[in-house]
Amino acid sequence: MEEKDEPNARGRSLKGKIKTEAKYKGVSPGNLNIKVSYESGCLTVTLGAAQLSGKASQDPYALVYLLSSETGLGLFQKGNNKTRTFRSNLKPDFNTEFKLMVSSSEIILRNLSLVVAIWDQDTDSRDDYMAGIRVGLRDFPLGPPMIGRGFN
Secondary structure, eight states, X not given: OEEEOOHHHHHHHHTTOSOOGGGGTTOOOEEEEEEEEEETTEEEEEEEEEEEOSOTTOOEEEEEEEEETTTOOEEEOXXXXXXXXXXXXXXXXXXXXXXXXXXXXHHHHTTEEEEEEXXXXXXXXXXXXXXXXXXXXXXXXXXXXXXXXXXX
């Protein structure tokens, strides 16, 4: 795992462009099928189909990483931390599995959270945040898979 700053998130957050729940004013940013499991030092995150709010011209991709509450930096699995980009598609089927190698003691000691962030890829400027979910892992059942929907 590589610990680093995630520049799109930090830049957009500092400018107040990443919406919080209150800024959505009761309108859902969409939903995402997600499955999370932990076994033998490996957190497996599987992203499925999503339905996103936004403009039909948006080009979404998902970024998956762990966030350290002690440093504010992201922990990225090298070579396996984002999906492909879906051109002009608000209903992408990400169909991607991520394997994050992290010990249960590191999850607890560093108070790690799982972050799945959906971004709109832009060619002329910073990518735009579309939606995301952050789940604290400290109390996560380190056992069989949890299946759910994010964003709602």
